[in-house]
Structure formats: C-alpha cells, structure tokens
Amino acid sequence: MKRTRTAALTVAAAAAALAPLLGQAATAAQGTYLQDPAGADKAMKSLWTKDEMHKVEAQLRFYPGIRYKTVPRPGHPAAPDHERRTGDPKTLAWEPEFDFGWAVSDSLLVKKAVTTKDGRHPIVLHATVRSASRGTAVEVHRELADRPATGREKVPGGKRIACDTGEYTVEWSVTRTGYGTLRGSMPWNSSCENHRTAFSAEHRGH
Numbered sequence: 001m002k003r004t005r006t007a008a009l010t011v012a013a014a015a016a017a018l019a020p021l022l023g024q025a026a027t028a029a030q031g032t033y034l035q036d037p038a039g040a041d042k043a044m045k046s047l048w049t050k051d052e053m054h055k056v057e058a059q060l061r062f063y064p065g066i067r068y069k070t071v072p073r074p075g076h077p078a079a080p081d082h083e084r085r086t087g088d089p090k091t092l093a094w095e096p097e098f099d100f101g102w103a104v105s106d107s108l109l110v111k112k113a114v115t116t117k118d119g120r121h122p123i124v125l126h127a128t129v130r131s132a133s134r135g136t137a138v139e140v141h142r143e144l145a146d147r148p149a150t151g152r153e154k155v156p157g158g159k160r161i162a163c164d165t166g167e168y169t170v171e172w173s174v175t176r177t178g179y180g181t182l183r184g185s186m187p188w189n190s191s192c193e194n195h196r197t198a199f200s201a202e203h204r205g206h
Helices: 011-017 193-204
Strands: 026-028 034-036 045-048 054-063 066-068 070-073 084-087 097-107 120-131 136-148 150-156 167-176 180-189
Touching: 034 167, 034 180, 045 180, 054 167, 054 180, 084 193, 097 120, 097 167, 120 150, 136 150
Parallel strands: none
Antiparallel strands: 026 066, 034 054, 045 054, 054 097, 070 084, 097 150, 120 136, 120 167, 167 180
8 A cells, every 4th residue: 555645746736736825935735745654544553562551552644845935927918017926946845744643552450451541641752864875864853741642743854855866764753651662664755846747837827
C-alpha cells in the first residue's frame, strides 16, 4: 500500500493548491502528507511493555509543505492594465512539518486485556529528515509533560529544503517515558515537478 495519503498531485489539484497569497510567500498543498504506518487515518505502530500491562501506540504524518513567492504577470488581453500575480517557480522550496500521534493504554488486572486510556503521561517526540548521504537536513525534538493518554502534536521543522535535491528518509520516534519507544521511517522525494507543472498550467490559463 502506498505511504502517501493521496497519489501524486494531478495538475488540476496542484494548481488549486497553489492559489497564492498576493505579495507574500505562500504555503501550498498542506493537506498532502506521508504517513507511517501506511493505511487508514488511525493506523498505528504499537508495543507492549515487558510485563504486558501497558501499551504504547504511535503514528507520524509528514507534511513536506511546499513554499513559494508570487510575481506580477501581464493582465488578460481584455484587461491589460489589470495586474495579476502567479507563483514563481524559481522560489519553490520545501518547509516540512511533523504531526505526531500517540495513544497509551494501561491494563487494569489482566495482561493485554481490559485496558483504559486514562491519566497523564510524559511523551517525547523526535524526527529527522536525512539525505541519501545520511546528512541531517531537518531535525526536531520535543519533550511533553503531563499529556493525555491520546493526543497529537504538530512540530514545525524550522528549516527549508531545496527542491529537486534527491531522495530523503524521514526517521521518527515517539517515547512514553518508562514504557518504551516506537520508531519508524519512510522515503520522501524532494522533486517539485508537479508544482512547476501547476504553475505552467496557471500561467497558460490566463
């Protein structure tokens, strides 16, 4: 099963997602993400503690987050004085965001049975985007205290990755302190070709 929530953006979908914020950098295709483990929205990796009384589940959604700036273009022939702005393909870049999900279950009396998702928990989140040469492009780390048994946390990457710089690997982990750590990884391609095609379609459409 594909790791992407949706297949590669079609030209029409990409063009719609790239609707610019005039005069500013804009974020596009925020609804498109890679998920580990792949599958349904609620798919989770899981582990039990050695005494089989506590279960930890976790998931990562990786939002590549395409960014760009807009530039002025000539107006429509019917209104040549009306300036419009379109995306500038020269300014395309990625700015990732990481969306972690977790669930912590505790058995009351019987191992791996009659579990509850109650209480507050210490949760540690970590993710790294690595290049093919194993260099670190983006890395995030967040320690959360007193969090509910089920939850999500979005963590911005804080750095940009240039378009078309090859294949990357997204590595991640979620730790419930005292219970254990779940880890995962997934590939990501930094190609911006779909977005360039969308810009071209937008330009031709006016």
